[in-house]
Amino acid sequence: MTHPTAARFRTIVEQGDLDALEELFTPDVRFYSPVKFTPFEGRPMVLGLFGVLLRTFKDFRYVGAYAGEAQTSADGSEAESDVLLFRTTVNGKEIHGIDLLHFDEDGRIKEFTVMVRPQSAVQTLGQAVYEGLVADGLVPAPQ
Secondary structure (H helix, E strand, C coil): CCCHHHHHHHHHHHHCCHHHHHHHEEEEEEEECCCCCCCEECHHHHHHHHHHHHHHCEEEEEEEEEEEEEECCCCCCEEEEEEEEEEEEECCEEEEEEEEEEECCCCCEEEEEEEEECHHHHHHHHHHHHHHHHHCCCCCCCC
């Protein structure tokens, strides 16, 4: 059975309601991206990233879900977790991916990992997200 927070997250993302996402994340949420080695950390940065993603993805839709437990990356502890499968398009490239959500004891998302395929889509997604982060002032522009 899908965690209630995962169900709310899915609905909010499908509706594109960025403001409603804030309450679902812990203040110190960590977001592990397929295009960046170190995680995005903290609610303000993760919400900024979601703003870019919601603008970048075309025809985004969740197509499945799995519930269970998994070790978190941050401390290796077991946490209630859900996997949401998605499909989307970025700059004409179809992307297949998963969102792995780990929840804290209060049911908020404390860790978020995204994996996508194929490799060409990862490269396209990385470039599009980077450009959006620079445009929003979330990362420095190249010199």
